[in-house]
Amino acid sequence: MSIYDYTLPTPDGESVGLNTFAGNVLVIVNTATGCGFTPQYKELEAMYEDLHDKGLEIIDIPCNQFAGQTPGTDEEIHEFCTLHYNTKFPQYKKSDVNGENELPLYTYLKSQQGFKGFGKGVRAMAMAAMLGKIDKNYKNNPDIKWNFTKFVVDREGNVAARFEPVADMGELRTFVEALL
Secondary structure (H helix, E strand, O other), X not given: OOHHHOEEEOOOOOXXXXXXXXXXXXXXXEEOOOOOOOOHHHHHHHHHHHHHHHOEEEEEEEOOOOOOOOOOOHHHHHHHHHXXXXXXXXXXXXXXXXXXXXXXXXXXXXHHOOOOOOXXXXXXXHHHHHHHHHOOOHHHOOOOOOOOOEEEEOOOOOEEEEEOOOOOHHHHHHHHHHHO
8 A cells, every 4th residue: 555545534524535645745743732842833834834835735633642632622623723823734633643543544654664763862861751651662663652743755655754753843844845
């Protein structure tokens, strides 16, 4: 299978095929409205506004699996994002990214780009310490570790990279720009 064989549910009960985005660079991100990483919406929106006309699509999938940080309805989440961050990129139905009810898309993404660590620095060490208390085996499975994990898909549909929440947003942007 390829990335373009998957669909995503929309808040209104429809389904969107990722094949509609073929030929574009995709950033697929699981988001939350009440997370320490929520301000990344600002940088994601800036990147979208600057690069959308060059072929960037951002796919926002709200998820409430991490400390209940996205408790609202799809409508409330959308209202929060547009009010606080003026987001214009598509937002899909709140969904699971791990476990028995995870979106099939996430099963595929994780099979293509597993967890490789959080990198270095204070934020990376803090994230590793927190996850070590939740799941002692977190380093050895491909699961999404927290909100704002980003997968980048190139124009040919290859899952080119995975950026953990603590990754520098400037590095994400540089990577995306190189694919455009």
